[in-house]
Amino acid sequence: MTTVRPFIGWLTVALFLIFGPGWMGSLAHHAMALGLFVWLFFAIVWVAFGVVHEAETLAEMLGEPLGTLVLTLSIVVIEVVLISAVMLGSHDNATLARDTMYAVLMIVLNGVVGLGLLMGGIRHYEQTYNLKGASAYLSVIIPLTIIALVLPDFTISTRDGSLTPTQAVMFSLLTIGLYGIFLWLQTGRHRGYFVAPDAQPIDAKEMEHHRPAAIDKKALALHFLLLLANILPIVILSKSLAKILDYGIAATGAPTALGGIVIAMLVFAPEGISALIAIRADRLTRAINLCLGAVTSTLGLTxxxxxxxxxxxxxxxxxxxxxxxxxxxxxxxxxxSITFSNSRTTMLEGAVHLSLFVVFLVLVFSP
Incomplete structure (x- = not known):
């Protein structure tokens, strides 16, 4: 399985390099456009699972904080590449980045969290998690969300929801700095906030200086190459997907926000499925780390x-x-904030989050 994923990715790349120009010229045939979109969508999702697998393997081998950085940056690279490909390939897609980040927030915080808590409540009645970790995530997510997606509407330097160059530079530095502080605390002195409450406690000094006893350099190099082998096909195929997506939205008259939703689904699919599997296994802390961590990295780096x-x-x-x-x-x-203010969750919280997710979907097609 480790080598099958990049093989499928590179096979798709080869076919698109050879036959892609002809296929792209036939997008007026809706059946052809739909078939190519489905093919690329599932190929990219399949290879993205390989990215997450290799990144998690490297995380275990490298220890912290390098392990977390590898996993986070791998996912963010995919997101930025997809957004950039669509943004640069379209003449009028100024809202794509905003739509993608908003879609990630709605899909993760309402869709995946809602479905997960509902499933977990039905299966386990109540589930526990590390409250300190969830609170730490939200303390970063809330200001970053307001700065990135709400504040631009209320500044007077511009009147269209954009930022001036000065604002863009300063807000970017602020965002990176805040995310960097959070990452330092998450992988250092407060690492215990992000493990299950029933896990074996670790002494603070031991956490700070913990490193793997020995690293197999050959295995490390192999998994790093496999990570690149999984990421590169996504980077190459993103341009073709962007053209098909842009054409499909224009041809069908679909809302432009749909492009952001598609990219958000592509990026978060592997982590979302992993989170739901973790909740089913009553590992809610891991699921929260995956969900809230994805939102934090999206805001902090994208x-x-x-x-x-x-x-x-x-x-x-x-x-x-x-x-x-x-x-x-x-x-x-x-x-x-209300859901993660108590160390126990039930199916009620899941149902409420899912109701907001349904409202989000309705507003996409009927604003």
Missing amino acids: VPAVLAISLYTGRSVLLGLPPSSIVMLIATLILS
Whole structure:
């Protein structure tokens, strides 16, 4: 399985390099466009599972904080590449980054968390998790969300939800700095906040200086190469997917926000499925780390990357959400704060989060 995933990815790359120009010229045939989109979508998701697997293997081998950095950066690279490919390949897609980040927040905090807590409540009645870790995530997610997706609508320097170059640079530095502090605490002195409450406690000094006893350099190099072998096909195929996605939205008259939802699903599918499996196995802390960690890394690293691309290329990027989305976002943040204010969860919290997710989907197609 370790080598099958990159093989399928590279086989798809080879076929698109050989036959892609002809296929792209036949997008007017809707059946062809739909078939190519489904093929690329599932190929990228399949290879993305390989990225997560290799990143987690490297995380175990390297220890902290390098392990967490490898896993986080691998997922963020995929997200930034997909956003950049669609943003640069389209003449008018200034809201793609905003739509993708908003979709990640709604899909993760309402869709996956809601479905997971509902499943966990039905199967286990009540589930426990490490409250300190969830609180730490939310303390970073809330300000980063407001700065990136809400504040641009209320500044007076611009009137279209965008940022001035000065604001973009300063907000990017602030975002990276805050995320860096969080990552340092998560992988260092407060690592115990992010393990299950019934896990064996570790002495603070031992946590700070913990490292694997020995690292097999050959195995490390092999898994690093496999990680690159899984990431590169996604990078190469993203341009073709972007063209098909852009064409499909224009041809069908679908809402432009649908592009952000598709990218969010592509990026978070492996971690989302892993989170649901963890909840089913009554490992709620791990699921929360996957879900809230994905949201934190998206806000902490994707926002600066997108703003940097905007400043470098001169392409406009609109980050401010429309009023209805701001209402949904604030409601989601408040609900998440209430859900993760108690160390036990039930199916009720899951049902409430899922109800907000349904409202989000309705508003996408009927704003």
